[in-house]
Amino acid sequence: MPELPEVETIRRTLMRLIGLRKITNAAWTYEPILKTDSEKFKTVLIGQTFREFERRGKFLIFQLDTVSLVIHLRMEGKFFIKDPSCPLLKHEHVVFTLDNDSELRYHDTRKFGSMHLIESTCLHEVVRNTPISKLAKEPIDEGFSYKDILTPLQRRSSAIKTALLDQTVISGIGNIYADEICFLSALHPQTPCNRLTMEEIMRLSENSKIVLTKAIDLGGTTIRTYESVDGVHGRFQHELMVHGRKNQPCRICETTVKKIVINGRGTYFCEKCQPLKTIDVEKNMK
DNA sequence: CTTGCGACCTGTTGGC
């Protein structure tokens, strides 16, 4: 469920709550989450201290003394800090006991999330040995501009929403923010990438930056099950213009917001504010 | 190389 703003919020919260805490035990009840040899997972992590908390796209990177933990929350991954006396919930699959007698618990209803243990604290090494190496720039990266997405967009014929969700084109955007970015850019989410004008591509890149920045400021979006840590909700849901607003009036023009499916993802848009350019040169020539 | 789709899981929601 979490996109870049939610993952960033989680990163900041965990840095505050468990920074410089030492792991005294590691345990799990569902092994497939661990993408590393499980015995190593336990023996290596015990005794190590959380030093740095990084994020790349939707990946979290925790750097400890001699290793790094690379975590992807996928659809439903969450963290909680709990007292060891709290009964373990059904979906709390991984538990790190900390040196202040509290537990960092990883909760994941759908079990899609992953944890990789990388035996290095060097970010270059970590990136090189994980799928992070395939990520494109983030809209909030220093110096990000339309030039970073120009070539991939011109090369594709797929819907712009599909390209916004492709982490090798631009990283950090997910289903909610893709809809919001298309709306702010006044572009129909099904517009083929290779039919965008230069000006439209500039609008998309600027709005990507604006939307993600504001969402981070508000601690992310809580519309279904997202919470940062310990049940803390985001506040960006109050700013949503189209996502999740099927059959409700557009906040700008009152036209009924439509829901369609693009590449298997629910997609919300206003057909008046985001008209699909009727394709043709031929039409104009008549 | 791009594109679309099923698979991975479980829980909730919406329509008949």
Add this chain to the structure above:
DNA sequence: TGCCAACAGGTCGCAA
């Protein structure tokens, strides 16, 4: 009311 298909903030592997 009840049932079951569709859907939920993501990615990966595979076939065309």
